[in-house]
Amino acid sequence: MTARSESIQIDIDDEQMSGTFLSPKSKVPGVLFVHGWGGSQERDLERAKGIAGLGCVCLTFDLRGHTGGTGIPLTRVTREDNLRDLLAAYDRLLSHPALDTSAIAVVGTSYGGYLAAILTSLRPVRWLAMRVPALYRDEQWHTPKRDLDKLDLRDYRSTLVRADSNRALHACSQFTGDVLLVESETDDFVPHATIMSYRAACQQTHSLTHRIIDGADHALSNAVSQQAYTSILVDWITEMVVGERLSIIQSK
Secondary structure, three states, X not given: OXXXXXXXXXXXXXXXXXXXXXXXXXXXXXXXXXXXXXXXXXXXXXXHHXXXXXXXXXXXXXXXXXXXXXOOOXXXXXXHHHHHHHHHHHHHHHOOOOEEEEEEEEEXXXXXXXXXXXXXXXXXXXXXXXXXXXXXXXXOOOOEHHHOOXXXXXXXXXXXXXXXXXXXXXXXXXXOOXXXXXXXXXXXXXXXXXXXXXXXXXXXXXXXXXXXEOOOOXXXXXXXXXXXXXXXXXXXXXXXXHHHXXXXXXXX
């Protein structure tokens, strides 16, 4: 199935974020990608092209502060700013005429995975994929993210955090859709304890798939790790989309 590409602007406050719609020719599930801290939509865009070919409307975008320009500089961006960016992107995806609004997947990486988890408590999400989701204390929510104490974050992420003590984990504890959790074996930023905190929080999910990419670091620095993650994600999205379509056919 051929995907159409459309460059868009997402309005937020007095600024604009760049985004890219990829969509087929009929109403289908939607997939929203959220990149990590300091990243961009570039890597997400490559994966979105393949997933759009499966028959999904995909939206990738650049969080404010991450691509230069005249908006909020990265040194001043807060989690509140970027969560509002994600909400604006979600709402823009929902307005796409080809979209089945009851079938939304959100795919987040690291910081983007953390924001995606919180999003599930604010907007309807059917499927949630998180690769090496980061974890932050709820305190200092309005403090520029770059100013957060990195040593404190390292210690926090190295312990098992209860779902009732963290906003992102609490959102996961209430989520009833399907979850994909992808871990990197040699991750120095998001350790195994953080992944297990997310996994332990997912008590009401319809399904939970946990995959570990052997030998991979946080950034998936080599091509083998990149391809491994692409395969995991595409296979999971394919399973979810095919399952969704079969349920529609059986209900008719």
